[in-house]
Amino acid sequence: MTIRDFLMLDLPPLLAALMAGATCGLLGSFLVLRRESLVGDALSHAVLPGIVLAFAITGARSGLPMLVGAMAAGLLAVVLISVVQRAARLDPGAAIGAIFTTFFAIGLVLMETTGARSVDLDLDCVLFGQLETLVWAQAEGLHSLVDPVALEGLPRQLGLLAGVGLVVAVVVAALWRPLKLICFDPGYAAALGMPSRALEFGLALLVAAAAVAAFESVGSILVVAMLVCPAAALRLMTDRYGAQVLGGAALGAALGGVGYALAGPVPAALGLDISLNAAGVIGTLGGVMVAVAALVRAGVRRARVVTA
Amino acid sequence: MTIAPPLSVSHLTVAYGERPAVWDVTWNAPTGLTAIVGPNGAGKSTLLKATLGLVPALSGEVRFFGRPLEEVRDRIGYLPQRASVDWDFPATALDVVCMARYPRMRWWGPVPRRHRDAARAALAQVGMEGFAERQIGKLSGGQQQRVFLARALAQDADLVLMDEPFAAVDAATEQAIVTVLRDLVAKGRHVVAVHHDLGTVPDYFSSVLLINARVFASGPVGEAFTNANIGATYGARLALLDQANVRAAEARAS
Amino acid sequence: MIAYNTAVVLLGCALLGLAAGTVGTFSLLRGRALVADAVGHAALPGVAIAALIVATLGGDPRSLPPLLAGAATAGVLGVLAVQALARTGRIREDAAIAIVLSSFYALGVAILSWLQTQPGAAQAGLSKFILGQAAAMRAEDAVVAASVAGVCLLVCLVMFQRLRAVCFDPDFCRMQGLGVQKVDLLLLGLLVLVCVAGLQAVGLILVVALLVLPAATARLLTFRLPRMLAISAVIGAVCGAAGAWVSALRPEVPTGAAVVLALAAVFTVALLLAPERGLLAQVYTHLRRRLAADTEHFLRAAWEAQEIAGAGPGTAGDRWAPIGAVAAARGWRIGRARRLAFWLAQRGLVARADGNVHLTPRGAAAARRAVRAHRAVEHHLLAAGATDIASADRLADLVEHGLPPEMAARLLPEPSALPASPHQLGERRP
Numbered sequence: 001m002t003i004r005d006f007l008m009l010d011l012p013p014l015l016a017a018l019m020a021g022a023t024c025g026l027l028g029s030f031l032v033l034r035r036e037s038l039v040g041d042a043l044s045h046a047v048l049p050g051i052v053l054a055f056a057i058t059g060a061r062s063g064l065p066m067l068v069g070a071m072a073a074g075l076l077a078v079v080l081i082s083v084v085q086r087a088a089r090l091d092p093g094a095a096i097g098a099i100f101t102t103f104f105a106i107g108l109v110l111m112e113t114t115g116a117r118s119v120d121l122d123l124d125c126v127l128f129g130q131l132e133t134l135v136w137a138q139a140e141g142l143h144s145l146v147d148p149v150a151l152e153g154l155p156r157q158l159g160l161l162a163g164v165g166l167v168v169a170v171v172v173a174a175l176w177r178p179l180k181l182i183c184f185d186p187g188y189a190a191a192l193g194m195p196s197r198a199l200e201f202g203l204a205l206l207v208a209a210a211a212v213a214a215f216e217s218v219g220s221i222l223v224v225a226m227l228v229c230p231a232a233a234l235r236l237m238t239d240r241y242g243a244q245v246l247g248g249a250a251l252g253a254a255l256g257g258v259g260y261a262l263a264g265p266v267p268a269a270l271g272l273d274i275s276l277n278a279a280g281v282i283g284t285l286g287g288v289m290v291a292v293a294a295l296v297r298a299g300v301r302r303a304r305v306v307t308a
Numbered sequence: 309m310t311i312a313p314p315l316s317v318s319h320l321t322v323a324y325g326e327r328p329a330v331w332d333v334t335w336n337a338p339t340g341l342t343a344i345v346g347p348n349g350a351g352k353s354t355l356l357k358a359t360l361g362l363v364p365a366l367s368g369e370v371r372f373f374g375r376p377l378e379e380v381r382d383r384i385g386y387l388p389q390r391a392s393v394d395w396d397f398p399a400t401a402l403d404v405v406c407m408a409r410y411p412r413m414r415w416w417g418p419v420p421r422r423h424r425d426a427a428r429a430a431l432a433q434v435g436m437e438g439f440a441e442r443q444i445g446k447l448s449g450g451q452q453q454r455v456f457l458a459r460a461l462a463q464d465a466d467l468v469l470m471d472e473p474f475a476a477v478d479a480a481t482e483q484a485i486v487t488v489l490r491d492l493v494a495k496g497r498h499v500v501a502v503h504h505d506l507g508t509v510p511d512y513f514s515s516v517l518l519i520n521a522r523v524f525a526s527g528p529v530g531e532a533f534t535n536a537n538i539g540a541t542y543g544a545r546l547a548l549l550d551q552a553n554v555r556a557a558e559a560r561a562s
Numbered sequence: 563m564i565a566y567n568t569a570v571v572l573l574g575c576a577l578l579g580l581a582a583g584t585v586g587t588f589s590l591l592r593g594r595a596l597v598a599d600a601v602g603h604a605a606l607p608g609v610a611i612a613a614l615i616v617a618t619l620g621g622d623p624r625s626l627p628p629l630l631a632g633a634a635t636a637g638v639l640g641v642l643a644v645q646a647l648a649r650t651g652r653i654r655e656d657a658a659i660a661i662v663l664s665s666f667y668a669l670g671v672a673i674l675s676w677l678q679t680q681p682g683a684a685q686a687g688l689s690k691f692i693l694g695q696a697a698a699m700r701a702e703d704a705v706v707a708a709s710v711a712g713v714c715l716l717v718c719l720v721m722f723q724r725l726r727a728v729c730f731d732p733d734f735c736r737m738q739g740l741g742v743q744k745v746d747l748l749l750l751g752l753l754v755l756v757c758v759a760g761l762q763a764v765g766l767i768l769v770v771a772l773l774v775l776p777a778a779t780a781r782l783l784t785f786r787l788p789r790m791l792a793i794s795a796v797i798g799a800v801c802g803a804a805g806a807w808v809s810a811l812r813p814e815v816p817t818g819a820a821v822v823l824a825l826a827a828v829f830t831v832a833l834l835l836a837p838e839r840g841l842l843a844q845v846y847t848h849l850r851r852r853l854a855a856d857t858e859h860f861l862r863a864a865w866e867a868q869e870i871a872g873a874g875p876g877t878a879g880d881r882w883a884p885i886g887a888v889a890a891a892r893g894w895r896i897g898r899a900r901r902l903a904f905w906l907a908q909r910g911l912v913a914r915a916d917g918n919v920h921l922t923p924r925g926a927a928a929a930r931r932a933v934r935a936h937r938a939v940e941h942h943l944l945a946a947g948a949t950d951i952a953s954a955d956r957l958a959d960l961v962e963h964g965l966p967p968e969m970a971a972r973l974l975p976e977p978s979a980l981p982a983s984p985h986q987l988g989e990r991r992p
Contacts (some may be wrong), residue, residue: 033397037657038596041664087833087841088782093656094595098778098829101771105822108693112815127692127767128671176416181407185393188459191360191386192411193378221603221767222671225664232661235396235652239443244398263672277675283668290661291643294650396652 007139010265012155013131013217013278017256019158020214021226021282023165025252026172027207028231029245033183037228038093039078042100043204044211044223046077048107048126051212056114063160067212074208075201077103104220129219129279131260134158157216164213168206172245175199180241218279226252229286236293251289259285312374313337314467314498315359320368322351322358329354331522333368337467338528340493343503343513345533347542350520352502353389353471360386360469372467382411385465387456389472389502395445401455402440405430408462430462431455433491435484450481457485461492468492470501474508486512509533567701568810572803574704574711575696575763579772579802579821581711582760583794584718585752586773587780587787591729592749595777596659599770600644601637601757603663606670606766608636609691614677624687626703630710630758633691633766637754640666667766694765694818696806703762710759714752721748726787763806765818772798775825782829782836801825853905860902861911861929862936863891864919866987880926882918891987930980937981955985 031040050073054065077099085095111123124130138144138153145151172179181189182199190196207227214223230251234244259282267274315337322330329351344352357363359370361377372380385408405427406419413423431437434454444452453473460468474482489499489512503509509516509529516533518524518541525537589595612632617623640662647658674688690698699707718725728735728745736742753773760769780794805821834841867883889899903919906912911925921929940955 032654032657033394035394035654035656037654037660041599041660084778084833087844088778088839090590090778090781091593091595093593094590094774094778097595097599097770097774098826101768101775101822102826102829105768105771105819105826108816108819109823123693127689128675173416177407177410177413178415180399181410184397184399184404185388185407187362187388188386188407190362191388192407193381194410219671222664222668224660225668228657228660229665232647232653232657235398235657236650239398239400241398241403273679274676275679276672280668280670280672280675283665284672287661287665287668290647290653290665294647294653297650297652 004139004141007141007144008136011139012134012136012158014257014260015158016131016134016155016161016217017260017278017282018253019161019165019256020210020217020223021230021252021254021256022249023161023168023210023252024214024223024226025230025255026168026245026249027203027210028227028229028252029234029248030179030183030203031207031227032231032235033244037232038096039081039204040207040211040227041224042077042081042096043074043208044215044220044227045100046103047071047074047208047212047215048104048220049073049110051215052107052110052114056110063156063163067160067164067209070212070215071205071208073103074211075205078201078204125216126220128277129217129222131217131278132264134217157213161213161217164209168210169249171202171206175202179203218282222279222283225283225286226255229283229290230255233290233293236290236297255286255289256282259283312371314339314373315469315500316371316374317355317359318369320355320358320370321366322354322363323366324354329521330358330365330519333519333523335517335523335526337498337500337517338515339498340514341489341512342498342500342515342517343509344500344517344519345503345506345509345541346519346524350541352519355519356469356471356500356502360384382463383466385460385463385468387460387468387470387473390449390453390456390475393444395452397444399444400441401431401436401444401447401458402427404444404455405458405462408459426464427458427462430458433461434458434488448478449476450478453477454481454484457488461488465497467498467500470499472502472504474503474505506538570701571696571699571704571763571810572806574699574708575806575821576799576803577708577715578711578756578760578763579776579798579800580795581714581718581798582756582772582802583776583780583796583798584791585714585749585756586777586798587791587794588718588725588729588749589753589773590777590781591787592732592746594749594753595774596656596770597641597644597750598753598757598773600640600659600663600666601754602761602766602769604636604640604643604666605633605758605761606636606667606692607673608632608634608639608670609688609761610670610673610677611636613688614673626706626762629691630706630761633758633761634754636666637757641750641754690765691761692765692767693816694761694763694768694809694821695813696763696809696817697813699762707759707762710755714755714759717748717752721745725749730787763802763817764821765816768818768822771818771822771825772802775822775829776801779825779829779832782832782839797825797828801828856902857906857911858928858932859892860888860899860906861921861925862932863888864912864921865926865929865933866983867891869983870987880921882915882920884918885914886917888919934980937983940984941981 028040031037047070050069050071051066054069058065081092081095081099084090084098085092088095090098108123134155134157136154138150140150178189178194178199181192181194182196186196210227211220211223214226218226231244231248234247234251238244238247260278262285263276263278263281313336316335318334320330320333333355344355346352354363358365359377370377372384377384402424406423408430409419409423409426413420428437428440431440434457436451436454436458439447439451439455444455447455457473460470473485477485489501492499501513503513510533513529515527516529517526518532518537520541524541525532525534586595586598589598609629609632612628613623615632616625616628621628643662643666644655644658647653647661648655653661677688687698724740724745725748727740728742728749732742735745756773757766757769760772764772776794776798777790779797780790783793784790801821801824804824805817808815808820809817832840835843837843864883867887868881870887871881871883885899885903886896888894888903889896892899903912903914906919906925907914910922911928912919912921
């Protein structure tokens with residue numbers, strides 16, 4: 001494999017996997033700590049109608065309208081979940097199940113009826129992700145990395161991912177302590193005069209944004225794996241808040257990178273004729289990671305009991 | 309000029325749905341150590357939470373040191389009812405105590421040294437300095453309560469509102485808490501605590517508020533904490549209110 | 563004329579909906595609604611591996627029973643994985659469900675992508691399990707799915723008492739030694755079976771809706787379990803068949819989406835219009851209650867305005883009272899008082915002229931009742947030890963509307979008595 005092949009075929013999906021993993025992993029800890037993992041699940045499904053409508057209206061798959069549409073749909077879903085939960089006196093799980101399936105179904109039907117389904121936005125992308133289709137046709141060699149003309153040819157999904165990732169990172173850093181407080185003790189946060197409600201909505205918006213940015217590369221269902229698996233694995237490994245949140249981002253990036261490598265490049269380098277869906281491998285790896293962490297933790301505890 | 313009381317409440321009414329919890333309470337908290345006492349469901353915690361704006365009040369006005377809450381928030385400390393937090397949360401005892409100082413710090417970056425020192429001092433005050441780096445889930449119930457007390461102390465407030473500080477703690481912790489409360493008062497601070505154990509009121513507190521939805525008596529323990537007043541608070545229910553509530557509940561259920 | 567195949571598929575989907583509505587009701591009440599989501603997603607690798615094995619053994623990879631067996635196995639593994647993760651204590655059930663559904667599904671995606679690169683037809687048509695395609699179902703597939711659903715339904719009916727007891731009060735059942743764990747396992751088993759039966763028609767992503775939405779709708783409509791089960795089952799059956807019907811007419815619409823949208827439409831209607839828990843009903847009740855209170859307050863203020871003007875207790879009701887005085891007594895803005903006066907005039911309780919109101923005989927009687935109730939409460943509160951009169955007045959305002967006549971009679975036994983107000987009448991402190 002030449003440098004040119006790597007830059008052209010492997011670099012864009014690798015970057016996408018790394019950035020999606022890091023962004024989702026960073027936000028995942030907040031969801032897991034607030035016991036809202038399923039809100040992440042719901043948001044990743046619920047953004048679909050927003051994406052499809054934005055696509056149908058603008059007629060092109062451009063980043064910003066889709067982002068706005070997805071965030072609007074996500075916010076609506078979060079509001080409806082709380083309305084349904086209160087009015088119908090359902091437990092949160094049932095309310096989530098009722099709303100996200102409805103949104104996802106609306107998205108699927110819109111896709112068929114608005115003609116949004118096309119080469120660009122198809123079901124396979126929603127269901128399986130399409131990391132493999134990200135290519136950098138203009139790459140000719142290492143010098144392309146500093147060539148503005150060639151860089152413009154990078155897939156635009158990368159730009160969206162980078163932008164969302166940056167915003168998420170800045171917001172998490174700037175609101176570090178308020179976020180910690182509303183995860184740990186929302187009542188005390190209110191007693192100290194922190195804007196709890198606004199922070200909670202802000203968090204939901206960030207998750208929706210991350211879900212839509214990652215959606216294009218890993219599909220809408222595997223976003224959940226990226227959100228929850230790194231954070232859950234770290235819950236089993238650390239008692240430090242900083243390690244939990246920042247580690248989530250690192251572990252998410254690692255998950256994306258390693259998963260992508262295992263799906264295609266590594267077997268190819270070993271001369272094996274196996275090529276798997278990268279998003280599938282990333283998600284599977286996430287589950288394996290949590291399972292291993294759980295087993296190690298159980299093992300350590302047993303060892304402690306035996307020695308004690 | 310008279311000095312404004314640490315906490316003054318006038319015509320405060322709070323209801324959950326149609327269930328009255330606090331009715332038209334007008335009360336000036338005296339200086340020193342004050343207990344809010346009353347039977348279960350008498351609205352003690354609700355009163356405390358309503359003064360802090362944690363539950364919405366239907367009507368009434370609350371002043372701290374003669375000023376609205378927003379202006380003096382940094383002078384008010386709060387110890388919630390034995391916190392319903394996630395004890396597995398990745399936070400150490402020191403982390404939790406530092407939270408008290410969050411309103412005085414930037415929202416990002418490391419915790420400045422002086423705030424960290426203040427938090428350590430608060431931990432030392434409750435005898436928990438040796439557990440600063442311990443994850444909160446790995447402390448005993450009494451130790452956890454002391455950490456939360458330290459958090460209220462670390463707010464360095466002139467008035468500390470406490471919701472059942474003695475609920476479900478061991479005898480040693482109870483004594484430690486009492487010592488801390490007396491220290492606070494000795495330094496000219498004030499404490500208002502919801503309290504459930506009638507037997508210890510005269511030992512621990514200087515003033516008392518007897519409440520069962522509305523105020524039954526208030527004043528220095530020697531004057532207000534009489535058998536007659538206690539009997540009235542615990543025995544005499546507003547039968548009418550109860551029946552109206554039952555009726556409203558029936559109307560909702562049918 | 564409906565083709566035989568279509569008819570069988572429609573019937574199959576209806577029976578499936580019936581079973582899902584029933585099992586879904588129990589799982590909703592037991593707080594297990596989203597376990598079905600994990601089970602559904604977890605089925606994908608099971609289906610893929612089963613197809614691979616069948617193809618390797620030389621069988622027909624499209625034959626349904628082995629695929630469903632694979633899905634059921636994977637579904638059970640998924641449930642076990644959720645429980646194992648939750649048992650760590652560190653990972654809550656919500657996170658466990660999210661982990662299991664996403665990673666099992668991912669495994670399925672990876673296997674599918676590998677199958678596609680392999681020679682042979684093992685992967686053919688497997689992706690229809692993801693979103694469901696009732697149109698592609700053959701009659702014998704529908705019969706298989708329907709029999710699984712039928713078995714679930716039967717078990718539910720046989721075990722009804724036990725399931726109800728556990729859903730209603732698990733702690734009591736545990737104390738009675740009723741084997742809560744066994745019943746829970748049974749419920750999970752039924753959940754897996756229904757999910758699996760629904761795979762081909764509704765698809766694994768949306769099958770959870772079939773279990774949640776009918777039950778949630780029924781919960782809005784009734785408080786009684788047998789009725790809730792019946793409503794949920796009927797909604798499930800009708801929407802299941804409707805979805806399959808749409809799919810037969812327009813094969814490009816995923817059946818799962820059609821079923822979910824039908825269910826969601828019913829749910830939305832129920833959410834808005836349900837007689838008691840519906841949003842409109844709640845708003846209506848609230849407004850009606852407020853209007854009733856306002857009416858009593860207005861009439862009482864009009865009565866008292868006349869007392870202030872010199873009418874003795876019990877004789878007021880034959881003078882004109884300025885609307886402005888009523889507004890001032892209640893602390894209302896004048897516009898609100900005028901609107902109320904208009905409304906009361908429509909109901910024949912007052913007459914209006916030149917910004918004044920006059921109580922009609924009916925209005926005077928109602929006003930007298932309101933005044934009596936209010937003062938009865940006030941005097942009672944004062945007797946019971948209320949500290950100050952102003953607070954008794956305000957307290958009485960809040961409770962008097964819930965006061966039954968017999969209690970008013972008990973508080974003021976003298977039937978004709980209308981006591982004087984314990985406090986100064988007139989303008990109200992804001």
